[in-house]
Amino acid sequence: xxxxxxSKVDDPELVLxxxxxxxxxxVELFSARGYHSTTxxxxxxxxxxxxxxxxxxxQDKEDLLFLALLQVLDSxxxxxxxxxxxxxxxxxxxxxxVRRYCRVNGESVAATVLAYRETKSLRKERRxxxxxxxxxxxxxxxxxxxxxVEAGLFVDVDVEMFTYQIVMFSHAWALxxxxxxxxxxxxxxxxxxxxLMLRGVLTGRGERQLKSARCCGAWEAGA
Amino acid sequence: xxxxxxSKVDDPELVLxxxxxxxxxxVELFSARGYHSTTxxxxxxxxxxxxxxxxxxxQDKEDLLFLALLQVLDSxxxxxxxxxxxxxxxxxxxxxxVRRYCRVNGESVAATVLAYRETKSLRKERRxxxxxxxxxxxxxxxxxxxxxVEAGLFVDVDVEMFTYQIVMFSHAWALxxxxxxxxxxxxxxxxxxxxLMLRGVLTGRGERQLKSARCCGAWEAGA
Amino acid sequence: xxxxxxSKVDDPELVLxxxxxxxxxxVELFSARGYHSTTxxxxxxxxxxxxxxxxxxxQDKEDLLFLALLQVLDSxxxxxxxxxxxxxxxxxxxxxxVRRYCRVNGESVAATVLAYRETKSLRKERRxxxxxxxxxxxxxxxxxxxxxVEAGLFVDVDVEMFTYQIVMFSHAWALxxxxxxxxxxxxxxxxxxxxLMLRGVLTGRGERQLKSARCCGAWEAGA
Amino acid sequence: xxxxxxSKVDDPELVLxxxxxxxxxxVELFSARGYHSTTxxxxxxxxxxxxxxxxxxxQDKEDLLFLALLQVLDSxxxxxxxxxxxxxxxxxxxxxxVRRYCRVNGESVAATVLAYRETKSLRKERRxxxxxxxxxxxxxxxxxxxxxVEAGLFVDVDVEMFTYQIVMFSHAWALxxxxxxxxxxxxxxxxxxxxLMLRGVLTGRGERQLKSARCCGAWEAGA
DNA sequence: TATGAATGAGGTTTCATTCAT
DNA sequence: AATGAATGAAACCTCATTCAT
Numbered sequence: 030x031x032x033x034x035x036s037k038v039d040d041p042e043l044v045l046x047x048x049x050x051x052x053x054x055x056v057e058l059f060s061a062r063g064y065h066s067t068t069x070x071x072x073x074x075x076x077x078x079x080x081x082x083x084x085x086x087x088q089d090k091e092d093l094l095f096l097a098l099l100q101v102l103d104s105x106x107x108x109x110x111x112x113x114x115x116x117x118x119x120x121x122x123x124x125x126x127v128r129r130y131c132r133v134n135g136e137s138v139a140a141t142v143l144a145y146r147e148t149k150s151l152r153k154e155r156r157x158x159x160x161x162x163x164x165x166x167x168x169x170x171x172x173x174x175x176x177x178v179e180a181g182l183f184v185d186v187d188v189e190m191f192t193y194q195i196v197m198f199s200h201a202w203a204l205x206x207x208x209x210x211x212x213x214x215x216x217x218x219x220x221x222x223x224x225l226m227l228r229g230v231l232t233g234r235g236e237r238q239l240k241s242a243r244c245c246g247a248w249e250a251g252a
Numbered sequence: 253x254x255x256x257x258x259s260k261v262d263d264p265e266l267v268l269x270x271x272x273x274x275x276x277x278x279v280e281l282f283s284a285r286g287y288h289s290t291t292x293x294x295x296x297x298x299x300x301x302x303x304x305x306x307x308x309x310x311q312d313k314e315d316l317l318f319l320a321l322l323q324v325l326d327s328x329x330x331x332x333x334x335x336x337x338x339x340x341x342x343x344x345x346x347x348x349x350v351r352r353y354c355r356v357n358g359e360s361v362a363a364t365v366l367a368y369r370e371t372k373s374l375r376k377e378r379r380x381x382x383x384x385x386x387x388x389x390x391x392x393x394x395x396x397x398x399x400x401v402e403a404g405l406f407v408d409v410d411v412e413m414f415t416y417q418i419v420m421f422s423h424a425w426a427l428x429x430x431x432x433x434x435x436x437x438x439x440x441x442x443x444x445x446x447x448l449m450l451r452g453v454l455t456g457r458g459e460r461q462l463k464s465a466r467c468c469g470a471w472e473a474g475a
Numbered sequence: 476x477x478x479x480x481x482s483k484v485d486d487p488e489l490v491l492x493x494x495x496x497x498x499x500x501x502v503e504l505f506s507a508r509g510y511h512s513t514t515x516x517x518x519x520x521x522x523x524x525x526x527x528x529x530x531x532x533x534q535d536k537e538d539l540l541f542l543a544l545l546q547v548l549d550s551x552x553x554x555x556x557x558x559x560x561x562x563x564x565x566x567x568x569x570x571x572x573v574r575r576y577c578r579v580n581g582e583s584v585a586a587t588v589l590a591y592r593e594t595k596s597l598r599k600e601r602r603x604x605x606x607x608x609x610x611x612x613x614x615x616x617x618x619x620x621x622x623x624v625e626a627g628l629f630v631d632v633d634v635e636m637f638t639y640q641i642v643m644f645s646h647a648w649a650l651x652x653x654x655x656x657x658x659x660x661x662x663x664x665x666x667x668x669x670x671l672m673l674r675g676v677l678t679g680r681g682e683r684q685l686k687s688a689r690c691c692g693a694w695e696a697g698a
Numbered sequence: 699x700x701x702x703x704x705s706k707v708d709d710p711e712l713v714l715x716x717x718x719x720x721x722x723x724x725v726e727l728f729s730a731r732g733y734h735s736t737t738x739x740x741x742x743x744x745x746x747x748x749x750x751x752x753x754x755x756x757q758d759k760e761d762l763l764f765l766a767l768l769q770v771l772d773s774x775x776x777x778x779x780x781x782x783x784x785x786x787x788x789x790x791x792x793x794x795x796v797r798r799y800c801r802v803n804g805e806s807v808a809a810t811v812l813a814y815r816e817t818k819s820l821r822k823e824r825r826x827x828x829x830x831x832x833x834x835x836x837x838x839x840x841x842x843x844x845x846x847v848e849a850g851l852f853v854d855v856d857v858e859m860f861t862y863q864i865v866m867f868s869h870a871w872a873l874x875x876x877x878x879x880x881x882x883x884x885x886x887x888x889x890x891x892x893x894l895m896l897r898g899v900l901t902g903r904g905e906r907q908l909k910s911a912r913c914c915g916a917w918e919a920g921a
Numbered sequence: 922t923a924t925g926a927a928t929g930a931g932g933t934t935t936c937a938t939t940c941a942t
Numbered sequence: 943a944a945t946g947a948a949t950g951a952a953a954c955c956t957c958a959t960t961c962a963t
Contacts, residue, residue, distance in 0.1 A: 084934065
């Protein structure tokens with residue numbers, strides 16, 4: 030997907046490998062120190078390559094940010110379908126998707142924050158591409174919601190609004206990590222969050238399904 | 253509140269006036285271009301003062317960021333109590349608080365985003381001070397929620413979780429403005445959001461109260 | 476004339492002074508080492524200012540080249556009228572102009588060569604401005620020629636061609652200095668050159684005038 | 699002739715072929731963009747070889763410049779004798795030589811300018827070698843002049859001076875192309891130039907010879 | 922108190938050259 | 943003989959900060 034970035038190196042496989050190497054270093058450093066406070070030299074050292082090498086695979090520093098953000102966003106988009114494989118029951122799919130999304134965010138809090146902080150440093154065209162990725166990820170959640178509605182497990186909810194509620198809930202774990210992470214872990218966070226949010230959308234059938242299937246992890250004394 | 257920032261000027265009133273002048277310029281420019289891409293010269297020109305003058309009231313660039321963020325955060329904390337003045341009924345207070353919070357965010361989307369983007373550029377001690385401000389604002393919302401619970405209008409909800417749900421909902425209007433603002437305005441956003449979120453927390457009494465009081469703006473066919 | 480170059484300093488007199496200072500250093504170094512081989516640091520050191528200062532008065536390195544070339548070209552355009560002050564007789568004016576032009580070139584061989592070498596490094600708009608200056612200088616020579624023709628001292632010569640012959644003759648002293656300067660000095664160069672070139676254009680009257688007036692320096696055994 | 703440049707390849711014929719290939723690319727690019735603005739990569743691409751290959755036949759970038767300049771200078775030196783083949787009459791030989799020299803310059807204006815611009819970028823030893831080449835070319839013209847003098851067609855002119863007048867006249871077509879080429883073509887340039895310059899040197903016999911032989915192209919209403 | 926010219930460390934980027942294949 | 947990925951010194955330029963006025 031990192032097309033459109035021009036490289037001075039021909040071998041496409043090498044380009045892919047090097048770019049991943051650079052993106053890894055970039056995600057780590059940009060996340061930790063921010064885009065502007067990280068120097069190209071920092072990245073070169075962290076990736077254990079020379080400064081010159083970077084400019085064989087990338088045209089400027091902004092390209093590195095783009096590469097880093099793409100890597101983060103893609104990892105989100107890839108994880109959810111992976112988690113849903115083999116899960117059929119709609120409510121379970123929904124809970125699984127949310128849980129996985131939160132976990133991914135939780136594992137790379139810094140990267141999620143990076144996306145929020147630095148997307149604006151990209152030029153418009155690329156900013157839009159990044160937003161497009163986010164929309165695609167959101168759609169994975171929205172689909173789960175729609176399935177639950179169709180299966181009569183959710184009331185006829187405002188899908189768009191509910192999707193964003195879920196998304197923001199997930200991101201909040203990263204954005205407000207300083208607040209939450211000292212009180213609970215991701216699992217508890219998801220449990221408490223789902224309990225709160227599901228209450229507003231479950232039908233009677235949905236509630237029964239939820240209890241019988243115990244689909245969403247620790248659900249001892251549900252609502 | 254802008255204590256701890258050392259000034260070379262004695263007259264405390266002048267210091268206050270100048271700092272507001274600088275903070276205004278800083279909020280505007282940092283919001284528009286980001287902290288690192290804004291130069292001291294930019295701010296001097298925008299505030300119509302000399303570069304030298306800035307350093308009479310501020311020790312370094314980070315001080316300006318701190319000033320700017322304080323200004324933004326304070327405006328949030330001031331607006332909610334103002335809106336609640338004269339409103340007594342708990343559910344109405346809750347709705348009013350949420351509505352006002354969203355509106356403030358809506359009016360200065362850029363400033364809200366600024367807080368998310370650049371807080372990390374502050375040194376830890378100040379970052380904590382900013383977070384403290386946010387917690388104080390959140391507490392205003394949390395209080396409204398607790399009142400509703402005590403009045404039997406809300407079920408015995410997870411107050412902390414619900415507070416953050418509200419807060420993130422409000423911030424989302426700013427953070428995802430690119431998505432929402434082309435489909436609806438703040439008012440519709442709040443209505444749709446409240447409808448969704450309230451469904452999960454209202455008691456029977458709460459629901460009746462909501463309908464009778466029509467406290468929360470356009471509420472055609474509520475839950 | 477160094478307008479259109481934007482400065483970050485307001486005081487126009489200071490701007491003028493600093494720019495002359497920078498141009499002096501630039502002419503010297505660019506002449507000696509060439510434009511590309513001279514670094515900004517070199518110029519800063521030679522002008523005894525900081526690197527930063529340069530960028531207060533100039534936007535980039537090309538501006539320095541422009542400044543340098545303007546300075547060189549202007550000195551040419553200024554010297555000829557100065558030398559002609561008080562000289563009335565047309566043939567004498569012609570000889571004086573040529574002599575002075577060669578001398579100016581001779582005094583700053585390196586600068587003349589600079590104009591030939593580096594004008595192409597300017598962007599088109601400025602390159603044209605430089606060419607315009609040259610045309611203006613040439614016109615000073617052309618006017619002397621026309622006066623001689625009108626006074627019946629020169630035959631009805633191809634003025635444009637003759638002007639360029641004179642100009643190239645003058646520049647040749649600089650461009651081919653490596654060849655000439657080890658055999659003669661400027662004065663001899665001018666004498667020999669004028670003798671050759673005048674032979675083709677003088678009328679009978681012109682020849683007599685030339686001898687009687689001995690206007691053109693050492694003119695022992697004229698044509 | 700490109701001796702003294704060390705090559706890592708043994709086969710002398712291959713060396714010659716490759717070096718011509720590189721010199722062609724170098725002349726073209728150095729002429730168009732200048733020496734310093736042309737990268738080795740540019741030349742490799744233009745010559746359709748790899749960067750590494752260049753360094754098999756050349757030690758550094760300056761070698762390429764040397765190669766390029768040699769190629770240009772040699773073409774000058776070769777063309778004149780070629781044009782003079784079969785021409786016997788001294789005045790005709792002179793005119794033919796001048797005409798051909800101007801034409802060669804006219805056909806590769808950029809290359810001529812290259813010689814003026816970039817010779818200084820060579821190290822002294824090589825710069826002298828280039829100058830030597832120029833002197834040799836000049837000698838071809840000087841010989842023609844001397845023949846005319848000996849044949850009583852030219853007065854006892856200052857040969858060295860006149861030679862340089864011719865040379866500079868020829869180069870001027872390239873150096874001042876921006877001025878001349880929009881008013882006339884090379885042929886007209888030579889005609890007008892020769893008419894002017896010959897007037898000063900022709901004897902009575904020379905004039906008659908010129909008219910009778912019409913040796914120098916379009917010579918309608920000569921001196 | 923206010924100004925703005927001056928400073929220079931440090932950032933990004935380029936590109937001639939090397940060397941393992 | 944030919945390739946081209948890798949290197950890193952060195953260039954240009956920015957901008958936070960100081961200080962004499």
